[in-house]
Amino acid sequence: MKAMSWALAVALVFAVAGPADAGGWRHLGDAGRVERRADGVVVHSGPARLQVSVHADGVFRVLLAPDGKADGDASWAVVQAAEPAKVTIDETRDAVRVRADGVVAIVHRSPLRVDFVDDAGRALLADDASLPMAWLPGEHGTRVRVWKSMPADEHYYGLGDKAGPLDRRGRAFAMWNSESYGWQGTTDPLYKSIPFFIGLRGGVAYGVFFDNVHRSSFDFGKESDGTLSFGAEDGPLDYYFIAGPQPAQVIERYTALTGRTPLPPLWTLGFQQSRYTYHPESKVREIAKQLRDHRIPSDAIYLDIDYQKGYAPFTVDRAQFPTFEKMIDDLRKDGLRTVLITDLHIKHDPDNDYAAFDSGMRNDAFIRNPDGSLYIGEVWPGDSVFPDFTLTRVRDWWGGLYRDFAAMGAAGYWNDMNEPSVFNVPGNTMSLDAVHRMDDGTTRDHRAIHNVYGMLNARATYEGLLKLQPTQRPFVLTRAAYAGAQRYAATWTGDNTASWFHLAQSTPNLLSLGLSGMAMSGDDIGGFIGSPPPDLLTRWFQLGAFNPVFRNHAATDTRPHEAWVDGPKHEALRRDAIELRYRLMPYLYTAAEENARTGMPIMRPVFLRWPDAEAFYGNDRDFLFGGDLFVAPVVDERLDAHPVSLPPGGWYAFGTSERYVATKTPVKLDPRPSGTPLYARAGAIVPMQALVQHTGETPKGPLELQVYLPDVGSPECRGSLYQDDGESFAYREGAFLRVSYACEVSASSMTLSAHVEHSGFAPWWKAVRVTMFGVSQRPASVRVDGAAVAGWKYDGAAKMLTLDVSDAIRDWKVEVTR
CATH class of the missing domain: 3.20.20.80 (Glycosidases)
Known part of the structure; x- marks a missing residue:
């Protein structure tokens, strides 16, 4: 066999391993061998190994190992085990397609890159064809990065508590937990590193979780207007693509992946x-x-x-x-x-019988320097030592x-x-060379543990x-x-x-x-x-x-x-x-x-419920409290009038029958100091209680239901109630109450119904007081479960009907005829 020419050899190396740019980055080249697996594919490109797999319904994992050996299986964040899914794999000359749950990962062969589309072929997230995934070896590890195409009309949210506008587009962010005393609008990074974001365009959403605990960064078009990128200073390029199409579905899948907030006391x-x-x-x-x-x-x-x-x-x-x-x-x-x-930080105090320090020393619980000595940093008590939390026993x-x-x-x-936080040292944190011990007997320096x-x-x-x-x-x-x-x-x-x-x-x-x-x-x-x-x-x-x-x-x-x-x-x-x-x-x-x-948050941007409401994509002031209350707070010191743009549909000023309909022109309100402008969705059913001085005090009287009547024929009239003892885990064994409510409005009547979905807990109330807002005329009759109700009240000026339902921890139905 004849020896290859020098030029041909170089060309083949570039095609397999990828070119190096001026900064020394090594980019993926073309795809080589493709291994099919039950959950996806592994594609080789020179020494590099790219895994594209289905983790769960609507969740794909992309894992690049530049040397083919990186272990991306250990995660501090991911708690959801990989779930079997129906995966279809199709290969063509140009690409390999991994399909599951209405989403397709297109693994292009030249250059090797990954795009995500839906079943209709609509592009969701695509690698930049001119900048394949890349890595850059360095003194303290191998940097990794991926570049994505960024549509001109796409918006980006997430990354935890970053300063500045809610929409991250046009800015870049670092992930490195940092003491941030008196932080301002351009301060970055802050205290937390949550490398997850949501992309939203034209009502369609997806999410990306970059599971890498090293110092990382995200660029949403700051360096290049049409390019989104993210990467880290070491560790694997390991990210999850999370499909929607609704933003709420993205959050539900992300929190299934990384865990949810336990029910609080x-x-x-x-x-x-x-x-x-x-x-x-x-x-x-x-x-x-x-x-x-x-x-x-x-x-x-x-x-x-x-x-x-x-x-x-x-x-x-x-x-x-x-x-x-x-x-x-x-x-x-x-x-x-x-x-x-x-x-x-435990005070370094070997001479004064300080129990926390002494027991920590007996248990070898504290972080050490590379030479084996205790790492000591100054914090509030003075010289302090720090627990080695990476060890289960610590x-x-x-x-x-x-x-x-x-x-x-x-x-x-x-x-x-x-x-x-550590005082009087560069970076105001622990030495990056401090040693953390792992349960498997290996060690990591602080660079690899800081963010977690x-x-x-x-x-x-x-x-x-x-x-x-x-x-x-x-x-x-x-x-x-x-x-x-x-x-x-x-x-x-x-x-x-x-x-x-x-x-x-x-x-x-x-x-x-x-x-x-x-x-x-x-x-x-x-x-x-x-x-x-x-x-x-x-x-x-x-x-x-x-x-x-x-x-x-x-x-x-x-x-x-x-x-x-x-x-x-x-x-x-x-x-x-x-x-x-x-x-x-x-x-x-x-x-x-x-x-x-x-996983649905308590405090929600409007687009979480109405993803098509593009007017709210950049609204940083107003929000939903739960699913049915819209809050428009006054946050400006010098405000002659308070403009409020209402979300889609009908709205009531909270606690009244004063009705508004969303329009393109904001409603101008007098910003009196009497309270925060608060609106209830037309069709909301809001459970309330009598005033108490603390949550341990039993409210007096009945449960209250405020019903904000929707338009005739609207199906969007519903509410719910959940109650338990508020402090124990008995709810996990069924000791809770869950009730769903619904109402219907026709030209001649209104109905309100309650359905007890689960009755494993006896609440403090037995009766329910119903207040209906938006009742435009005095009812001809009011019945509960077919029987006439005595004592109901109608306030014509307030357009408000009030009635009581006794023995209400059961299914019941109120019928009001006009």
Whole structure:
């Protein structure tokens, strides 16, 4: 056989292994051998190996191993096992097609690249043909990246709590959990790394989850207007394509893949009062008394680091808190839970019988340097050591540290500073060479663990509490997170400022967290840094009442942020906002259960329900609270009129028969300080309750149903109710109540029906009070289950009908004739 010419040899190398660009990147070349598997294909290209497989219905996995050996099976985020699916594989000269559940992955042979289309051939996501997937070996690993074509009319959402507009198009983002004190609109990265985004174009959505815990980045057309790209500094190019076509389906599939938020304790949906810091003990008791004296409904008080002795986690300063256990018990008797901060940095204190440090040393629980010495960093207690959460036995040890606090009656725990934050060092975090040990005996440096470290801290706390109190739902609040952290903790947006900017920014941040799986989220009401003027603080209470986590918090050097601090006028407005939330608690808890069951967030962008409503693709201010209430908060200091664009369909001003219909022209409202503009969907059935001062108090009277009548013939009239004991896991054994409601409107009658889908829990109510809005004329008759009802009331001016249904924990039907 004759020797090949030099030019031919080079050409063949480029065709198989791909060309190197000026920056040294090695791109995939043409496809070589194709292996068929039950779930997809493996395609070889020189030393590289590309796997395209079906993970579950509507979910494809793409995994590139540049050297053919990368192990992409271990994941901190993915909990859904690969599920058998009906997969069809077709090969042609140009491509291999992997088809499942109405989606086709087209694996082009030259150059090797992957496109996703639907059964109709509509393009969903396509690799850039001129920039195949690539890798770049370096000192600390091999960088990987993929480039995608970016349609001019496509919008992008997700990535967790990134600063700036909700739509990520035109910007680039880094994934590296970072202490971000006083972050602003261009600050990036922030505290969390959730490498998941949703693409939306013309009402059709898909999602991409890039499962790589190393420092990664996403570019949505900043570098090149028509190109979307993402990649990481090391680790595999391992991503999941998640089909819709509805955005809600994408979220449901993503949260099935990475896990869902457990049903939270009911009290965590109440108002929570916090400050850095309430001390000594007498101050905590004073705040509790003022909450009750001022009739501010509330469920929790947080204790920041000053309750500890020398800021050492898992200690109590007995000089400042002499009756700590009794204080917790007394607060609980008054309907207030105690939430304790428990930072992960353990004070390096070998000489003073510090139990957490001593037991950690006995258990070899702390991270070490490459030379085997303890990694020591400065944080609040001074020199500190850090648990090696990658080891199961260390997570078990950490969880056991909560034993004393659990016995004292603490109800929740706040894992702060867990990016991890380290003072006075470059990057404000742990040395990148610090060594983490794995359960299989291997090690990783901090570069490979940093982004998942905070989630592992929350996981250790959550799992430890489950072992200590197996019948109680834990509550953990974490600052840092990675994809999947929703399985263990709620979160908040970190150290914001007392500014109108941060009031407005809270909505896109929380919406993005919800889209990214972390629905139980909130921000520091009033701003952590600085002292908000009264009007700003009032507006923040009014918006915060519709956040999943409703916590007022402030830094130590700021003026008080409590509801009563600015006089009777502002106190009344703030109280009204909190009271409305408590009246809506049955509706809110039902939305929380839906989130736990399906992944659907509590706080939702409009396009999540109406994906064709392109006018809302860029709306960062307004949102849906649950599925049926539309919130249009006032977030501008100088506003002469408040323009509101309503979503599709009909709407009512909440609690009235004042009816609006969506138009292209925004409705102009007077931005009076009386409250946040709130609308109920025409066809909504909203469960409510009488006012209580905390969620442990039994509401008086019946369950209330507000029915906002739709147009004649509309099928969109429905609602639901979910209830259980609010604290245990008994619901998993069937101890819950689920009721569905529906109404129909014709030219001559209206009907409202209830269907008990599951009746394993006895609620506090027996009767239901129905209030129908939009009843334009006095009814001729009102019947329940065919029997005439006495005592119904009609208010003609308010267009409102009120009636009671007794013995209502059953199927029943109301018929109203005109």
